[in-house]
Amino acid sequence: MTNYDIIVVGGGPIGSTYAYKMAKLGYDVALFDMKNRIGQPLQCAGIVSTNIKDTKNLPEEFISNKVKGANLLSPNGTSITVEKDDNSAYVLDRVLYDKYLFNRAVDAGATAFYGERVLDVDMDNTRITTTNGKYSSNIIAVACGPNSATSKKMNPNFKEESYTGIQYTLKTEPSDTEYVDVRVNTSILPGFIWKIPVSPTEQRLGLFTNGSHKQANQILTNMMDSGSTIIQKHYGLIPRFNVNKKIVENNTILLGDSANQIKPTTGGGLVTGFNCTTIAAKNSNKMLEEDNNNYLKQYETEYHKKYDSEFKAQQNVQKIIKSMDEDDFNYMFKELKDNNVDKIISEYGDMDNQVPLLKQLVKTGVIFKLLPKIGVRRLKNIWKSL
Ligand SMILES: Cc1cc2nc3c(=O)[nH]c(=O)nc-3n(C[C@H](O)[C@H](O)[C@H](O)COP(=O)(O)OP(=O)(O)OC[C@H]3O[C@@H](n4cnc5c(N)ncnc54)[C@H](O)[C@@H]3O)c2cc1C
Known part of the structure; x- marks a missing residue:
C-alpha cells in the first residue's frame, strides 16, 4: 500500500x-x-468579496468582472443601491x-x-x-x-441540512456590468435571487431554496430579461x-x-x-x-x-427574514430608502463580516424602524449574538 x-x-x-x-x-x-x-460542471455563482485578496489565492487573470455594488430589490420592485468607492466584489471564472x-x-x-x-x-x-x-x-x-x-x-x-442552488448562465443583450441584482422573493426565503454580470453579454441568474426544482425553474424563467437565452443550467447543494x-x-x-x-x-x-x-x-x-x-x-x-459568532448572527438574521411577508419587505425597503440606510450599508456592509453592519443598525436604532413587526425580544436576541 x-x-x-x-x-x-x-x-x-x-x-x-x-x-x-x-x-x-x-x-x-x-x-x-x-x-x-x-472544475466542471460549474456549480457556483463565482462572486467573492474583495477580501479574497487577503488570502493571496487569486491571480488577476481569473477575475471575469469587477463589480462596484448591488441593487437590492424588494418584492414590489423598490430598489436601493449599495456600493463602495472602489470595487466591492469580483466575479470569477x-x-x-x-x-x-x-x-x-x-x-x-x-x-x-x-x-x-x-x-x-x-x-x-x-x-x-x-x-x-x-x-x-x-x-x-x-x-x-x-x-x-x-x-x-x-x-x-x-x-x-442544505439548500439547493440553481443557476442559469445566460447570453444577454449588451447591459451594465457594474452592479449585481439581489432580489427578495418570499416563496424561497431565506434564499434570494441573484443576477450577476459576467460580461456585457453574459449573466449568471440563480437562486437558493429548499423548495422544489420546478418552482425554482419557474421563478428563474420569469426573471429572464427579454432577449436572454440560456446557455447552461447548473444545480448544486449549499450546506447549512x-x-x-x-x-x-x-x-x-x-x-x-x-x-x-x-x-x-x-x-x-x-x-x-x-x-x-x-x-x-x-x-x-x-x-x-x-x-x-x-x-x-x-x-x-x-x-x-x-x-461561530459571525455565523450564529447570520443565522439569527435568517430566522427573522424567514418570518417576514411581502408587505414587511416592501415596508422595510421603503424605510431603507427614506432613512438613507443605503449609506450605512455601503459603509459597514461586508459580504464576509456582516456583524459590523448589524451592530451599526442596532446601535443607531434604525433596525427598529425597519422591522416594526419583529418584537423587541427577538431583536435583542440578535444583539446578544453579535
Ligand atoms: C449554485 C451555487 C452558487 C454558489 N455561489 C457561490 C459564490 O458566488 N461565492 C462563493 O464563495 N461560493 C459559492 N457557492 C459555494 C461554493 O461553490 C462552495 O463553497 C465551494 O465550491 C466549496 O469548495 P470545496 O472544495 O469544499 O468543494 P467542491 O467545490 O464541491 O469540490 C469537491 C471536489 O471533490 C470531488 N469529489 C467529491 N466526492 C469525491 C470522492 N468520493 N472521491 C474523489 N473526489 C470526490 C468533486 O469532484 C469536486 O471536485 C455556490 C454554490 C452553489 C451550489
Whole structure:
C-alpha cells in the first residue's frame, strides 16, 4: 500500500488549496478527485468579496468582472443601491480558477489522482480505498464537497441540512456590468435571487431554496430579461452551517463544504474555506512536526473561534427574514430608502463580516424602524449574538 504524509479527498478549490499549502511545506501529498475534468460542471455563482485578496489565492487573470455594488430589490420592485468607492466584489471564472488551484498543488509537488473516486475513508487506520486501490497516510483531509460520506460517518446522529442552488448562465443583450441584482422573493426565503454580470453579454441568474426544482425553474424563467437565452443550467447543494457538527476524528479532518464552512446568509464558501485551509495547514504541520494529533482538534477549535459568532448572527438574521411577508419587505425597503440606510450599508456592509453592519443598525436604532413587526425580544436576541 502506498503511504503519503497527507491524503486529500477532493480537488475542488478548498482541497486543492490545502494540498498546495502542505506540499509547499515539503510534505508528500496525494490529491484525489473523481473527476477527469477539474472544475466542471460549474456549480457556483463565482462572486467573492474583495477580501479574497487577503488570502493571496487569486491571480488577476481569473477575475471575469469587477463589480462596484448591488441593487437590492424588494418584492414590489423598490430598489436601493449599495456600493463602495472602489470595487466591492469580483466575479470569477470558476472553471478555470478550480483548474488553476489544482495544478498549483501539483506544481508544488502533490501527486494528482484524476478520475479516481474515493470509496471509503477508514478513520481508525488513516487509510482510504479508491476505485483503483488502497492508500495510507498520517493525515486525511476530506474536502469532497457537500454530501460527504466521511462527514456522515463522523456525525452519525447529525441531521445534515442544505439548500439547493440553481443557476442559469445566460447570453444577454449588451447591459451594465457594474452592479449585481439581489432580489427578495418570499416563496424561497431565506434564499434570494441573484443576477450577476459576467460580461456585457453574459449573466449568471440563480437562486437558493429548499423548495422544489420546478418552482425554482419557474421563478428563474420569469426573471429572464427579454432577449436572454440560456446557455447552461447548473444545480448544486449549499450546506447549512451547524455549530454542533464534528469536523475532526482521529487523524481525519473535514474541510470546505464537507465541513459546512459556508456563510449562512449568502451561501458563499470560497473565502471562508480558504481561510479554514490556513488554519488546517498550520495545525497539520504542527501535528506532523511534533507527532501530536491534538493539533487537529486545535484546527476545529480555531475554526469555531473565528466563525461561530459571525455565523450564529447570520443565522439569527435568517430566522427573522424567514418570518417576514411581502408587505414587511416592501415596508422595510421603503424605510431603507427614506432613512438613507443605503449609506450605512455601503459603509459597514461586508459580504464576509456582516456583524459590523448589524451592530451599526442596532446601535443607531434604525433596525427598529425597519422591522416594526419583529418584537423587541427577538431583536435583542440578535444583539446578544453579535
Ligand atoms: C449554485 C451555487 C452558487 C454558489 N455561489 C457561490 C459564490 O458566488 N461565492 C462563493 O464563495 N461560493 C459559492 N457557492 C459555494 C461554493 O461553490 C462552495 O463553497 C465551494 O465550491 C466549496 O469548495 P470545496 O472544495 O469544499 O468543494 P467542491 O467545490 O464541491 O469540490 C469537491 C471536489 O471533490 C470531488 N469529489 C467529491 N466526492 C469525491 C470522492 N468520493 N472521491 C474523489 N473526489 C470526490 C468533486 O469532484 C469536486 O471536485 C455556490 C454554490 C452553489 C451550489
